[in-house]
Amino acid sequence: MTALFTNPLPIPVLGFCAYSGTGKTTLLKQLIPLLNQRGIRLAVIKHAHHNFDVDIPGKDSFEMRKAGARQVLVASHVRWALMTEDLVDDDPQLQHLLSQIDADKVDIVLVEGFKKLALPKIELHRAAHHKPLIHIHDDNIVAIACCDDTTVDDSLTRLDLNNVAQIADFVQHYQQAWQPTAVKLPIDFTETLQTAASDAQSGLTVSQGIAEVLAQITPLERIESLNLIDIDNRVLAHDIISSVNVPQQTNSAMDGYAFALNDLATSATLKVVGEVLAGHHYPDILRPGEAVRIMTGATVPQGADTIQARELVSEHDSIITILESEQVVKGQHVRLAGEDIAKGDVALAAGSRLSAAELGLLASLGFNQLPLFQRPVVAVFSTGDEVSQPGQALKPNCIYDSNRYTIISMAKKLGCQVIDLGIIEDNEQILTATLRSAAEQADVVISSGGVSVGNADYIKTALANVGNTQFWRINMRPGRPLAVGNIDRSLFFGLPGNPVAVMVAFLQFVQPAIRKLAGESHWQPQFIPAIAQHPLRSKTGRTEFLRGIYTIGSDGKIHVSTTGAQGSGMLSSMVSANCLIVIDDDTATIPAGESVFIQPFADLL
Numbered sequence: 001m002t003a004l005f006t007n008p009l010p011i012p013v014l015g016f017c018a019y020s021g022t023g024k025t026t027l028l029k030q031l032i033p034l035l036n037q038r039g040i041r042l043a044v045i046k047h048a049h050h051n052f053d054v055d056i057p058g059k060d061s062f063e064m065r066k067a068g069a070r071q072v073l074v075a076s077h078v079r080w081a082l083m084t085e086d087l088v089d090d091d092p093q094l095q096h097l098l099s100q101i102d103a104d105k106v107d108i109v110l111v112e113g114f115k116k117l118a119l120p121k122i123e124l125h126r127a128a129h130h131k132p133l134i135h136i137h138d139d140n141i142v143a144i145a146c147c148d149d150t151t152v153d154d155s156l157t158r159l160d161l162n163n164v165a166q167i168a169d170f171v172q173h174y175q176q177a178w179q180p181t182a183v184k185l186p187i188d189f190t191e192t193l194q195t196a197a198s199d200a201q202s203g204l205t206v207s208q209g210i211a212e213v214l215a216q217i218t219p220l221e222r223i224e225s226l227n228l229i230d231i232d233n234r235v236l237a238h239d240i241i242s243s244v245n246v247p248q249q250t251n252s253a254m255d256g257y258a259f260a261l262n263d264l265a266t267s268a269t270l271k272v273v274g275e276v277l278a279g280h281h282y283p284d285i286l287r288p289g290e291a292v293r294i295m296t297g298a299t300v301p302q303g304a305d306t307i308q309a310r311e312l313v314s315e316h317d318s319i320i321t322i323l324e325s326e327q328v329v330k331g332q333h334v335r336l337a338g339e340d341i342a343k344g345d346v347a348l349a350a351g352s353r354l355s356a357a358e359l360g361l362l363a364s365l366g367f368n369q370l371p372l373f374q375r376p377v378v379a380v381f382s383t384g385d386e387v388s389q390p391g392q393a394l395k396p397n398c399i400y401d402s403n404r405y406t407i408i409s410m411a412k413k414l415g416c417q418v419i420d421l422g423i424i425e426d427n428e429q430i431l432t433a434t435l436r437s438a439a440e441q442a443d444v445v446i447s448s449g450g451v452s453v454g455n456a457d458y459i460k461t462a463l464a465n466v467g468n469t470q471f472w473r474i475n476m477r478p479g480r481p482l483a484v485g486n487i488d489r490s491l492f493f494g495l496p497g498n499p500v501a502v503m504v505a506f507l508q509f510v511q512p513a514i515r516k517l518a519g520e521s522h523w524q525p526q527f528i529p530a531i532a533q534h535p536l537r538s539k540t541g542r543t544e545f546l547r548g549i550y551t552i553g554s555d556g557k558i559h560v561s562t563t564g565a566q567g568s569g570m571l572s573s574m575v576s577a578n579c580l581i582v583i584d585d586d587t588a589t590i591p592a593g594e595s596v597f598i599q600p601f602a603d604l605l
């Protein structure tokens with residue numbers, strides 16, 4: 001009977017619910033000053049069932065609103081009030097109302113009304129009114145404030161409706177003990193292994209599917225050594241320990257003057273006794289009242305602890321005056337030896353993927369040859385009588401093979417070595433031979449097509465001849481059918497035929513598998529919250545991956561809209577998208593303006 005509610009604020013929200021006439025407002029009027037005395041800053045949201053007004057006819061703000069202004073903000077040095085005309089069919093949305101509250105200014109929001117929402121509430125009950133108890137049908141009641149003659153289940157905190165101080169104690173404790181609930185991502189990467197068989201009928205969730213896939217993988221242990229210049233997107237096989245400090249010497253981050261800050265206490269003028277360029281050092285220790293001219297990257301002389309940039313110094317005849325000397329902070333523009341990486345630190349851990357920043361860092365430590373996991377070898381083929389080779393004339397009723405190209409490109413992006421096996425005709429002997437030879441050459445074999453009911457026969461029988469594979473139904477769209485298994489020591493993925501389903505299934509299942517196989521430690525995709533530009537629809541019981549375009553709105557926040565039609569054969573939707581919008585299996589609709597998680601393609605595609 002309660003409707004879903006998510007608290008959008010970083011502060012607690014506590015409701016008060018009761019049948020009318022129980023005295024909610026009377027209690028709140030007594031409770032608020034008591035809580036204020038205890039230093040708790042409050043906001044109150046009150047639900048009104050009728051057409052209320054807070055303004056008075058004749059006041060300028062009232063007249064302007066009546067003249068047609070949809071929002072009127074009236075402000076003085078004491079308070080401001082924003083009045084918004086917002087005619088909605090049903091009850092106003094509490095989540096939307098809460099997002100109007102300034103969470104920096106209050107410690108808790110008390111809500112009067114919104115009885116049907118699943119927000120934590122205190123029930124107020126007077127036995128004399130002979131109304132039913134609310135908590136019997138509402139698990140969100142955290143306490144009941146009632147009179148002596150009410151019988152209450154022991155499991156519920158009982159408060160005395162006539163003892164406001166006791167209710168204030170409860171609210172105070174609730175506010176102090178409240179913790180925001182951890183953000184629930186649409187895919188749970190901590191999911192533990194379930195038996196696929198037991199869920200085969202109802203299908204696996206995406207999280208279960210990922211857990212099942214990862215459980216089948218042992219990282220490859222083949223290690224090779226390569227020079228920095230030849231390393232591209234490879235995974236480090238051992239921890240790299242720094243044998244030097246970076247930077248090696250304490251040096252200047254500015255062209256300017258180095259001196260001891262203490263000297264400025266007596267005078268803003270100092271005597272320049274030398275100059276030090278990058279790659280050199282000043283041979284003496286600075287004495288009181290002395291400074292050296294110093295260039296960016298040059299070693300800071302002993303005795304100096306602070307740098308002032310050249311633009312903030314005037315120099316005449318080797319005497320400098322430090323301008324704005326009162327703003328100089330000890331240690332400014334000084335880069336300490338080892339502040340980036342200290343000698344003996346793990347500079348990069350085994351399992352790190354090496355791209356531009358990591359390669360630069362390894363170079364900065366003086367490393368050249370590095371131990372790397374060998375690249376996983378991936379063999380890819382397409383199946384289907386209608387699937388034709390691009391570059392050749394398209395036969396009637398056929399389509400060009402696009403899946404092999406998207407799969408090969410994504411596998412290469414993950415640093416794999418790819419064997420292209422082309423299009424394999426729907427023939428059991430040929431498919432069996434292809435799978436056998438693919439498994440001899442590759443760590444991972446990927447096919448597309450032929451995994452849904454009915455179409456799967458050849459792939460299924462060919463697989464049964466050479467390995468063991470499970471056919472799963474993943475509760476997601478697109479990408480519902482998925483085959484995963486082993487052929488000898490190789491991993492097999494049978495991706496669905498629809499081109500968008502191929503890409504989505506690759507990103508969700510094949511990608512983590514290849515990353516784990518390649519020895520990479522951090523393979524989880526990033527989820528970023530974005531504001532839905534328009535209502536988004538899904539179905540509970542399955543995870544929806546919509547193709548989305550995210551942009552930064554004029555409010556500085558990330559907004560996302562879909563690319564339009566979402567057919568799982570429409571590759572153009574992937575081309576115009578820059579992210580997947582991921583709607584979890586508990587959610588059917590996301591209203592416009594609400595938050596939704598996206599997976600940016602970033603460097604994945």
Ligand SMILES: Nc1nc2c(c(=O)[nH]1)N[C@H]1C(S)=C(S)[C@@H](COP(=O)(O)OP(=O)(O)OC[C@H]3O[C@@H](n4cnc5c(N)ncnc54)[C@H](O)[C@@H]3O)O[C@H]1N2
Nearest residue numbers: 382384387401402403449450451452455480496497498501
């Ligand atoms: N009765 C049912 N029918 C279907 C179901 C189902 O559960 N029950 N699932 C649907 C879903 S979801 C998908 S996805 C597809 C998956 O089918 P298959 O993996 O068997 O793939 P095919 O039938 O061979 O092809 C589907 C579609 O994709 C095109 N295709 C295939 N290969 C390629 C390629 N290399 N490049 C481009 N396009 C390709 C093919 O022409 C079909 O249009 O099954 C649904 N049906």
Ligand code: MOO
Nearest residue numbers: 478479480501568
């Ligand atoms: O896997 Mo399918 O239609 O969901 O593309």
